[in-house]
Amino acid sequence: MKKSNFPVEALPDWCKRYGVELNSIKVADVPGRGIGWITTEDIRHDSEASEPPKPLLVIPGDVIVCREHVGHYAVQNAQFHNLLTAIGYESDRQLILFHILVQLVLSSPDYKGTKLTPNPWTEYISLQPSSVPVPTLWSEAELSLLEATSLEPAVAAQLILLDREFTAIQSKAVSVDFGKEIFEHATLRDWVWVDALYRSRSFELPFSGVSCVPCLDLANHGTGRKAQWQQIEEKETVKLVLKKGAEVKAGEEITISYGEGKPAAEMLFNYGFVEGEGEKKVMVDLDEALAEWARKDGLLKEKLEVFGKSPVLEVMLDEVHGGKGRWKSPFIEFMCVKEEDGLGFRVEAKEGRQERRVIWKEKKDVTRMVGMWDVFMNAQDVRNVVRFRALCVVEGVVEKQLKRLNARDEMEDEKLVKSGDVRRSVLDNVLELRRIEAGILQKVLEAVHEETERLLKDEKVAAEAHTQSAS
Numbered sequence: 001m002k003k004s005n006f007p008v009e010a011l012p013d014w015c016k017r018y019g020v021e022l023n024s025i026k027v028a029d030v031p032g033r034g035i036g037w038i039t040t041e042d043i044r045h046d047s048e049a050s051e052p053p054k055p056l057l058v059i060p061g062d063v064i065v066c067r068e069h070v071g072h073y074a075v076q077n078a079q080f081h082n083l084l085t086a087i088g089y090e091s092d093r094q095l096i097l098f099h100i101l102v103q104l105v106l107s108s109p110d111y112k113g114t115k116l117t118p119n120p121w122t123e124y125i126s127l128q129p130s131s132v133p134v135p136t137l138w139s140e141a142e143l144s145l146l147e148a149t150s151l152e153p154a155v156a157a158q159l160i161l162l163d164r165e166f167t168a169i170q171s172k173a174v175s176v177d178f179g180k181e182i183f184e185h186a187t188l189r190d191w192v193w194v195d196a197l198y199r200s201r202s203f204e205l206p207f208s209g210v211s212c213v214p215c216l217d218l219a220n221h222g223t224g225r226k227a228q229w230q231q232i233e234e235k236e237t238v239k240l241v242l243k244k245g246a247e248v249k250a251g252e253e254i255t256i257s258y259g260e261g262k263p264a265a266e267m268l269f270n271y272g273f274v275e276g277e278g279e280k281k282v283m284v285d286l287d288e289a290l291a292e293w294a295r296k297d298g299l300l301k302e303k304l305e306v307f308g309k310s311p312v313l314e315v316m317l318d319e320v321h322g323g324k325g326r327w328k329s330p331f332i333e334f335m336c337v338k339e340e341d342g343l344g345f346r347v348e349a350k351e352g353r354q355e356r357r358v359i360w361k362e363k364k365d366v367t368r369m370v371g372m373w374d375v376f377m378n379a380q381d382v383r384n385v386v387r388f389r390a391l392c393v394v395e396g397v398v399e400k401q402l403k404r405l406n407a408r409d410e411m412e413d414e415k416l417v418k419s420g421d422v423r424r425s426v427l428d429n430v431l432e433l434r435r436i437e438a439g440i441l442q443k444v445l446e447a448v449h450e451e452t453e454r455l456l457k458d459e460k461v462a463a464e465a466h467t468q469s470a471s
């Protein structure tokens with residue numbers, strides 16, 4: 001589908017038309033960041049001054065895309081309303097994504113179908129960059145770089161989700177005429193694109209909820225940021241203001257924070273870049289470990305069923321304790337309990353359904369403790385033995401992940417950049433992610449070894465280790 005042209009030079013006119021106020025700032029190209037806001041004159045927010053300087057941006061509430069405003073738009077446009085009813089959206093995210101997708105099609109010069117009431121976004125959508133640097137929009141060669149990072153399974157899962165979502169929405173939408181017109185043009189690639197826009201450019205506003213905010217979405221993330229956004233309740237107006245005490249020279253970029261301390265993987269996943277280390281945390285995939293465990297534990301299926309969610313292993317550095325490695329996984333600790341330790345299951349009939357319950361030492365129903373099994377185990381006599389088994393699992397998983405990460409050949413990756421299959425910026429970001437994640441995994445492995453050594457002083461644990469090595 002051909003995109004309509006909205007040059008960035010036309011933005012001030014668009015702002016005038018829709019009541020967006022710009023004070024002392026203009027959009028400009030910012031090397032390595034796309035476009036962003038820079039100041040046109042020196043400005044300062046003197047902490048002592050009685051009056052703050054004018055806000056840099058004032059965005060009226062009615063140009064924001066949020067759940068409520070999409071609802072108003074549907075009231076004004078029966079065709080759109082029928083389409084929303086046909087697709088039966090499942091979340092605010094889907095509603096907003098779908099609204100943006102429809103605006104994208106309506107804005108295309110290829111679209112000759114039913115026109116809806118003009119909306120600021122029908123035009124504004126064409127200002128959005130066609131290439132958003134998040135991994136869901138990377139080429140196959142670029143995605144291959146993510147191997148062994150925590151983003152490898154996360155990006156694969158998101159792509160499957162987007163495919164399923166698009167297919168489901170499309171199949172329902174074509175039951176109405178307007179839906180047929182829209183899906184003659186909209187493709188899965190467009191859906192992946194609007195999801196990328198949503199993740200990299202939406203804001204959690206206090207009065208409108210999750211929203212896409214034109215113009216504010218042109219502010220880049222930066223260290224030492226001197227501005228912040230705020231929403232005032234009245235008319236849901238959003239403002240970009242200079243922080244108290246901040247001083248900015250003419251021509252300097254105005255940046256905001258996309259969230260303090262987000263882990264590197266989350267930054268790359270949602271925004272397409274890594275800047276600073278953020279919270280030192282990695283989610284490690286457990287699929288392989290579970291498949292292996294299933295071969296020796298006949299109760300794994302029951303354990304997964306009562307746990308009720310996808311098991312994860314979270315590894316992190318504990319900044320409070322000098323950056324020591326730590327891990328958390330209530331499921332691994334639960335998975336490592338055996339029948340001989342006191343674990344049992346019982347099936348009970350509840351409200352006409354069969355429900356599996358977890359029984360401890362043949363007496364106590366501990367089903368509600370499963371989600372915090374690590375805490376529950378602390379007070380049990382078998383805690384050291386179970387903890388030792390869990391440490392062995394974590395050691396195996398972390399060691400394997402680290403080995404895979406370290407096995408990457410950076411010279412081969414460089415060749416992909418030289419051949420033009422991979423963008424330089426993508427490789428740089430992935431190298432940074434790999435460096436950060438390998439550092440965390442290494443420290444966690446050291447902490448696991450340390451704790452294992454300590455536990456092996458316990459006779460029961462030593463006996464367990466002996467049994468394990470014999471089997």
Ligand SMILES: C[S@@+](CC[C@H](N)C(=O)[O-])C[C@H]1O[C@@H](n2cnc3c(N)ncnc32)[C@H](O)[C@@H]1O
Binds near residue numbers: 129222273
């Ligand atoms: C909310 S938009 C900001 C406007 C965007 N630069 C544009 O050209 O439309 C967020 C996107 O800007 C880019 N970006 C923002 N801050 C950045 C930074 N510090 N380093 C690199 N890219 C950045 C990333 O592509 C990110 O996904």
